[in-house]
Amino acid sequence: MLANMPYANVVKIPPGIRLFNKIADFRAWRRQLLLDSQTLGYVPTMGALHQGHLALVTSAKSRCDHVALTIFVNPAQFSPTEDLSTYPRTLQNDLNQLAALGPGVASAVLVPTVHEMYPGGIELDVTKQKGAFVEVKGLSHQLEGVTRPHFFRGVATVVSKFLNIVQPEQVFFGQKDVQQCSVIKTMIRDLHFPVQMNICPTVREQDGLAMSSRNAYLTPSQRQHALVVHKALSTIESLYRQGQRHAPTLIKAGTDVIDQARRQVQADGSIDWDIALDYLAINSPEDLSDISGDINPQEGGIVSTAVFVGKTRLIDNLLLDVETVS
Known part of the structure; x- marks a missing residue:
């Protein structure tokens, strides 16, 4: 009608x-x-x-x-x-x-x-x-x-x-x-x-990339390298499940994953774009304040990031011991 x-x-x-x-x-x-x-x-x-x-x-x-x-x-x-x-x-x-x-x-x-x-x-x-x-x-x-x-x-x-x-x-x-x-x-x-x-819950592609309307901007090569966003978050989640609670240590681990991907792109002479980290942070689910010390498992934390893959800015996040967003 x-x-x-x-x-x-x-x-x-x-x-x-x-x-x-x-x-x-x-x-x-x-x-x-x-x-x-x-x-x-x-x-x-x-x-x-x-x-x-x-x-x-x-x-x-x-x-x-x-x-x-x-x-x-x-x-x-x-x-x-x-x-x-x-x-x-x-x-x-x-x-x-x-x-x-x-x-x-x-x-x-x-x-x-x-x-x-x-x-x-x-x-x-x-x-x-x-x-x-x-x-x-x-x-x-x-x-x-x-x-x-x-x-x-x-x-x-x-x-x-x-x-x-x-x-x-x-x-x-x-x-x-x-x-x-x-x-x-x-x-x-x-x-x-x-x-x-x-x-x-976030809906993802089979390879883990969070679905977004802006994914359409990615070239095939950029689409492949965009997986670093989910990889960085997954690295943090894995370390947290293993008992690492120190937020700065977890952030550094995720940042290292993105830095490694950036160096790989820069070393590839056929690629004329870059990967750049905008932010990677762990915040309180209560008020989004930065967690600068250990994450309290009773309160949990939100890990969120924004990464430029070429000119496309991708965001993603995961929840650590948080059932819903406050």
Whole structure:
């Protein structure tokens, strides 16, 4: 069913999925679900869907009557130097993948315009932005926030907008974006959004690489070398399981793995790109503060990293004696 005519000449909408690009139209559909006493699970995305996203949709369907997704490449979380214009936009393929999950799994997809989401306009330069924005203090400045100080402000803002628009009973995020999960979980608590947040395990390729839309940027050679990210984390996990609790020692072990991979790339005369470590850290699951001594097994720790493979920045993480993100 065509829920919105502007897409009729752009994409072929699979049967059983309603596609909206107007917030008012989506809200009318959502209101009917409420009147029918049916629950809604929500999966926020920027599109370029992969198996990680689809796992979230499947999880949402197992807990709710209906599942809605948003597909929106959010300008507020990109800086002027980042890949907003080249970020993959694959709406037809996204819809086809959702349809392939089976009838009735994904009920609706909202693909709003930038103008509707930011009625006052949106500048990539934070100093020039006008309007309402959301910021979560204490969890946004470290780790990803060092390299991308604007990022979590943009994420918190757009997720708060979508929670207000979609009004789901439950929302689903992936652990791969572990700091984002902490930020959003705190925002939901502090702003009293009436929604249950679910954090689902990271979905990986068979060789361990965490699934990400940005993996599409990797050349075949870079894709092979990108496995160093998971290898570094696995090295840390193995040492921890063997009884090593000293966080700096564990970090050095993981850093050594990445340094070795970087030297191998630099020694290969046929490769004109590099591997560069952005950060590798072990943080408290409580407040994301750095653990500078031993990890307390009763409290655990979050190991997270960001590594440039060529120009592609890959993030990944693992939890040590932590069941869920705080």
